[in-house]
Amino acid sequence: MGKSLPLPPAMTAAPDLPLSPVPLLGQSLPALTDWVLAQGQPRYRGQQLHQWLYTRGVRSLPEITVFPKGWRQTLGEVAVGRSTLHHRTVARDGTVKYLLQLQDGEIIETVGIPSPRRLTVCVSSQVGCPMACDFCATGKGGFRRNLQCHEIVDQVLTVQEDFGQRVSHIVFMGMGEPLLNSDNVVAAIHCLNQDVGISQRSMTLSTVGLPGRIAKLAEAHLQVTLAVSLHASNQAQRQSLVPSAKTYPLAALLAECRAYVQQTGRRVSFEYILLAGVNDQPHHAQELAQHLRGLQSHVNLIPYNPIAEVDYQRPTGASIAAFVAALEERHIAVTVRYSRGLEENAACGQLRASRATASDPALVVN
Ligand code: SAH
DSSP states (O other): OOOOOOOOOOTTOOOOOOOSSOOSTTOOHHHHHHHHHHTTOOTHHHHHHHHHHHTSOOSSGGGOTTSOHHHHTTOTTSOOOOOEEEEEEEOTTSOEEEEEEOTTSOEEEEEEEEETTEEEEEOOSEEEOSSOOTTOHHHHTOEEEEOOHHHHHHHHHHHHHHHTSOOOEEEEOSSSOGGGSHHHHHHHHHHHHHTSOOOGGGEEEEEOOOTTHHHHHHHTOOOSEEEEEOOOSSHHHHHHHOGGGGTSOHHHHHHHHHHHHHHHOOOEEEEEEEOTTTTOSHHHHHHHHHHHTTSOEEEEEEEOOOOTTOOOOOOOHHHHHHHHHHHHHTTOOEEEOOOTTGGGTOSTTHHHHHHHSOOOTTOOBO
C-alpha cells in the first residue's frame, strides 16, 4: 500500500540511498568477474553469475545451481538487488502496471506496454518527483529519493520475466526526473544495453529540462532518444504548468536543445500535453511551430490523462486534429500519443496514488 509522502525538499538535493554492500545487479561482466575472483573462484564463474543474474533472473545466489554447493551455501546474504512485487494490475488493453517494493520499503511504479511487435517498459528513475508539474500525479505526491542503478534495471527484468518475452523498448517516463539522477540513469542505460541486451536506439529518456543537464547528457555519447517535456508554447504558460521553468526559461531550454542536436546529430522529441482550453488552441500550435523552426525535432502530443487533484480537461478529438493540422501546415513532424490503460489509472503515478486511497472498481487486480 502506498505511503503518504512528505513535502518535496529543495530540487537540488536529490539524495542517493546509501546501500552497502553494492548489489550485484547493475554490475558489468568485468566487475562481476572481479567479484568472483576476489571470492577465490575461477574466472569463468563471472560469466555464469552474469548469465544467471540477467538471463535467468535469480533473486539470491544460492539459486545458482552451477555453483559448487559448498560455496553456494556461503552466499545467502549477498545482496543481489531485486525488488519485490507489491501489486500487479492488468488493464483491458493488456498494459500491466506494477508497484514494486524496494529494499528500504519505498514503492515505485513500472508499466509494461505490449503491442504486436514490441514490449515497452515505462521505468521510474526516482521515488516520487520534486518537479511538481501541475498536471502530474507523481508530482503531487512529493519526492523521496533517487533510484539506484540496480533498481532501474530490476524494473525491466521484472516486466521481461512477467511477460515471458524480451523487452524491446524502454521509456524513462515513469516516476521521477531522470536528469536529477543522471549518474544512475546513465549507468542503467549502459547495463540495460550491454548486460540485458536492449538497443540504446530503442530507449527514450524524457526530461522536463534542467539548466546544463542536457548539455551534460550530450557528453555521455548515448544513442537514446531525448524527449523534452515542453507542454507550452510560451514562457508565461510554461511556468504556470512546470514550476522549474521559472528559473530555467523556455528560450534557454530551447537553446540547449538546439546545441544538443548540433553536437549529437540526433533529433529531439518534444512532448506537449494537451489541456483543453489551456494550451490546445491553433494559435498555440502556431507559436510552438515558430519556436521549433529549423530544429530537427518531432512533437508528441499527449492528450491529458485526468488525475484527481486538478480539474484540467482532455481536449476534444476536433481540437486535437486542428492542433495537429496547424503544426503539419508548418512542416513540424507530429504524432498524437494516446496513453494506454487509461481507465485503469495508467497516467504517471496514478496507480500508486489510487492504491493509497480507495479500491477502484475499474482495476483488474491479479
Ligand atoms: N520527469 C520527466 C519524465 C516523467 S513524466 C518529464 O517530465 O519528462 C513523463 C511524461 O508524462 C511527461 O511528458 C509528463 O509531462 C507526462 N505526464 C505527466 N502527467 C500526465 C498526465 N496527467 N497526462 C498526460 N501526460 C502526463
